[in-house]
Amino acid sequence: MTADAAAGPGGEPGFTPDFTFSIDGVTVPAKKGDTILKAGLRAGKFIPHYCWHPGLSIAGNCRICLVHATKTMPPGKPVIACATEVVEGMEVESDGPRTKELREGVMEFLLINHPLDCPVCDQAGECDLQQYSFDHGRETSRFEEEKTQRPRKDLGPLIRFVGNRCIVCTRCVRFCEEVAGTGELSVVNRGDASWIDTFPGVELDNPMSGCVADICPVGALLDKDSMHSTRVWLLRGTKSVCAGCATGCNVNVETFDEKVKRITPRENQAVNRWWMCDAGRLTWREATAPARVGAARIAGQEVPFARALERALELVRDASGGVVGLTTGFASNEELFTFQGLVGRGAIAAAFAPDGATFTSRDGFAIAADKNPNREGARRILGEGALGAAGQDAAIAALEEGKVGLAIVHDAAPGGAPWSPRLLAALGKAKARIVLALHETPANADALRGAAVVLPAAHATEKDGTFVNAMGRVQRVRPAVPPPAGARSDLDVLEELARAAALQPRVLSAAGVFRRLAQALPAQFGGLDYNALGELGRPAPGAGEALLGRGRPLPIVDGVRSGYEAGPVSRAPGRADDEQVRPSVHHESLVGYGTRRGDL
Ligand code: SF4
Ligand code: SF4
Ligand code: FES
Incomplete structure (x- = not known):
């Protein structure tokens, strides 16, 4: 692979391999410090992941990326690909019967309390949980006990939380802490009763809050502006740029029946990384x-x-x-x-x-x-x-x-x-x-x-x-x-x-x-x-x-392309006529030329 081929979206230079290792018998170039998951993704070798995101710190909590590898400690134990650094000559098994069994176990565990409500979930069609369930899940559940119930509520003006779908991967928590820097979210409670929530008296209302719906790997965080609007497989995406400000974020304008249904960010490391702002996300309303x-x-x-x-x-x-x-x-x-x-x-x-x-x-x-x-x-x-x-x-x-x-x-x-x-x-x-x-x-x-x-x-x-x-x-x-x-x-x-x-x-x-x-x-x-x-x-x-x-x-x-772009599935959500996104200070730019505040 040439350095150019390895450069990220935006044409960033700079991948010069230090050594090679192998995944499932395929030789893969890597840089010192690469994790198995990152080097694999760069080389087009996909390893499932939920909690890992290229723009966030490594949490290592979902375990779906478990693989077997040589040269790890303790020897013979499975390791998580998102947090294990590769070394020269390492041999990774990401697709064998032993790994398949590991993933089946993780999937069964993640689905124990999941409502399995794909037919009414906005994420269906672009949900990592749904996709990995097809790829690695069991056909039936062995769980006979009562499922836990978690809240369904608005976290802020743009975001709805459907607690029962949350797999507590903490991507959203880390985004608010590490990217937005506003830290509104946290994991509350313990064990199978844990979910994410805002701190008391705080709303999820920062200028980039919609990004948590993009990066949530399941249907737990929904963008209220497009929620319940169109099934995602009916959407047609057009690669364009946002006209909300001079940053020019790269976006997908997603349409159905010649109407814009949502605008989502498109990765460009030289401009907007994986993100866009809430005001830009709502600019499609200028047209209507x-x-x-x-x-x-x-x-x-x-x-x-x-x-x-x-x-x-x-x-x-x-x-x-x-x-x-x-x-x-x-x-x-x-x-x-x-x-x-x-x-x-x-x-x-x-x-x-x-x-x-x-x-x-x-x-x-x-x-x-x-x-x-x-x-x-x-x-x-x-x-x-x-x-x-x-x-x-x-x-x-x-x-x-x-x-x-x-x-x-x-x-x-x-x-x-x-x-x-x-x-x-x-x-x-x-x-x-x-x-x-x-x-x-x-x-x-x-x-x-x-x-x-x-x-x-x-x-x-x-x-x-x-x-x-x-x-x-x-x-x-x-x-x-x-x-x-x-x-x-x-x-x-x-x-x-x-x-x-x-x-x-x-x-x-x-x-x-x-x-x-x-x-x-x-x-x-x-x-x-x-x-x-x-x-x-x-x-x-x-x-x-x-x-x-x-x-x-x-x-x-x-x-390195984010997982949901590199993998078979992409991202999130949908709006019910009876549900409205409340205005916030970040949406004020849309008020003033006839858009009613109640529309936002
Ligand atoms: S709401 Fe989504 S992103 Fe946040 S912890 Fe749950 S599954 Fe992860
Ligand atoms: S998404 Fe926001 S930051 Fe990006 S161009 Fe649009 S208005 Fe500007
Ligand atoms: S533990 Fe590796 S992706 Fe979650």
Whole structure:
């Protein structure tokens, strides 16, 4: 195996084997200090595990990873693969009859008090307990006594605990202690009466609380936002990035029937490790918020999208005088580049959402204060002059001259872009105005009012393109669901407008626009294309810590895929209509553009 093949998600360098050992007769390279489980996973040799997680300390309490190995003490006794260091020449038996018997024993023990309620459990289909039961369990139970009963309760605004399913692996306890650093959870009671709980008077309410549902290997911790919503095997996942802040966490957007059901983190060691924040997890609700512009309008009257687009094309063809463009840090690079071409020599102003809450976990995962997913892309494409107050002043000056024939406003910001009141007042001086807007709120109502054409803009879960995160990493955002009925993507609309203005001969795919962008701006995007970006993105030229001073690189960890990704099963949970996630301070970013607090 090459060092590259061994590098973790995110392309971290650095696996140079020190020696080899063998698992079930297969030679496996290892580094000094590796455990049997870690070296095995890295080499594609899966050993079952519940309590071990690559981002947490080793607890060694579930015992499902028991194997037989030579060179261990005391000789001949089984050892747990997650906590036993490999030595050169060690021979491990992870798949033989003796190991099978060990696992059957552990599985029988773990299932003694388990309710066996897979048919009504949200984790079914992605549950390690269910999977290992198929692989290593007995067909029948020999347990005839009363099963213990444990509580079912809310631990915090986002998390429901179903105690009878808990196998007390302590992943969640260690996550709160070692990653979030908030330590709300603990194991209470002893023996078969033990379960996990919050400390008295404390709620599980930290900015990353949803991650405990991701890492719970069984259906004991459920994300209330998606609980009881869809059976997981019906979900279709799209690899994308979160647009909640400039960190750009890698995520899976999971959909059913063209509706987003949940957003879960996707491992990228260079960006978000295995984690994401609660606010990012709920960003899909921006797409269904009551403030969403759902229909196209001409002069304030709702019309079919195609008619409104035709009218917008006419306005572009007939435009006389200058053009002014307003955009935001929520537009993709492809949209910004096409928009810049469309506005040409006219003034462009980009508005950015104000800074918000920030948080840094103990392992370096950071929620950025910058809530714009593509501020860095806007800086690279539009230049500093278009950003902030300087850009808005230039646009105001052009509009107040009274020679602007067409203003084009691309407002994909959830909650509406925070244009200055002077700019909004000046917009009225353009002869005509085309507005693409995601939400209609008091913040941007003046931009929409009086517009000749309003078109619905796409949410991040509907976009095909790229964002540049705070550390200068270019990452793909992919469409998981289509835009609102009849609408076309923002990039398509902007390209059609550019074609109407005779600025380009045809409409390209997002990949085609990015290729043109990389050719036009080699110092900013040179050497990159969608193939090079892959699933984990790539740093743009000149990217680094010093670039923005906002992001900081994560310390490199040896990237071994977490068990639930390497193994046959993945992760967790589901929402009942009668159960609601209560608002917390961490979800406040979703309140304010029409989402009712009770919805959260
Ligand atoms: S709730 Fe889940 S993660 Fe926490 S100890 Fe129980 S099984 Fe483990
Ligand atoms: S940290 Fe930022 S990018 Fe990551 S999940 Fe949260 S809001 Fe989204
Ligand atoms: S004891 Fe090894 S994974 Fe739990």
